[in-house]
Amino acid sequence: MNTSMNRRNFIKKASIGAVGTGMATGISYANNHPDTETEATTIKEYRRFGRTGFQVSDFSSGFPTNESVLKALLKNGINLIDTGEVYMNGNSERIIGNVIHEFDRNKLFINTKLYTETSFPSKEAVIERTNQSLKRLKTDYVDCMMIHSAENSAILKDEAFHAGMEQLKKEGKVRFVGVSCHGNNWAYNTDENLETILMAAIEDGRFDVILLAYNFVNADIAEKILDACEKKDIATIIMKSNPVYILDSLETTMGRMAEKGKEPDKYTQAFYDKYKQMNEGAQHFFAEYGITDEKELKDAASRYVLSNPKAQTTLWNFENFDDMENILKLSGQKLSEKDNLVLGGYHKHLGHTACRIGCNDCEAACPHHLPVNKILRYNYYFSVKKQEKRAMTKFARLNTQKPSDLCSDCEGYCEKACKYGVWTRPLLVAAQNNLDFVV
């Protein structure tokens, strides 16, 4: 089959594929977008932030790790800062506290979070932990206090949390209440996922702001939640907007194994061979569209999320000034038709490498109860976000059996159960190779 025929066939498929879901949810295409090389690195678009009434920048700051970078972001128009008591043992909140006194507090929206694995011990403990956050943040109030990474819907009804929030709101220390979610924790509930947990939060009525994973590969899950938020005028914050990552992580794993003279197991090797073949197809396809590096794919992925007005602000972990330059150039941009086709190509050629964050569908099929989605999300932190230490710490805390001991010889029940066709077995083994440094 000649190239033009391939391309015509692909275009036809792409228009009804996952990326095409954007069209069904109100995403409109830009005919073109500004030249990213010449655009100033400032925020160019603000949006109404649900019922909070705040006008939020289209990009916002993920938990800050550097005072100078945060200061520059705020000077360049970012006005929402996300953090949490657990990030860097409270130091992320301290960084914010050292910076915000130079800015008009009324024009900033600070979102922080309290984490619990099961339930909060008491109203008093919730109030005390919030007061500790305020002290670190050096501010009298937070704009939003969230339950951090709710892993089941029971936690949404936690009486101690809500009683604490009620009192803190009366005292003017908390303005709004929210929840963040990555999906469930297998150990507690096999029936829940991102969608069921956040739909329960929306239904509850007490949550004003919702923080969720949304990108062009998990759109079928996340866009239902965004639609429901819009109906109740709940503010939305997006995380994990960029799933473009597998292109080098498997290469890295194989390279590390080769350096140590270790043979990959048969599934990893078979996956790698097949992946290379699929990747070659992908590169050929991308070349047709003039895409020569991963950054262009990542920019297109960002524009996919930016183009959905229901995704009101997108968090980004700005680690340095280069990140700021690269990302803020995209502010105000919209998905182009070329972006849509290119992301469709990624989906078709490489979608089998992307576990959809917030989906837990296959975990019930695993006889060893491995938290597939969580392990692959931690690998995303390691490989894409380059947060190696954080990812490894989280993996160690899972205290789960090792995928390398189980998955290589397994029939792949999870793989068979995955409606997205994700190649879970080798991906889990590769994830462990990253997170556990076993090779």
Ligand code: SF4
């Ligand atoms: S490959 Fe088998 S052992 Fe590994 S997560 Fe899937 S079902 Fe469980």
Ligand code: SF4
């Ligand atoms: S491997 Fe597939 S079914 Fe399992 S969590 Fe990921 S996307 Fe969902």
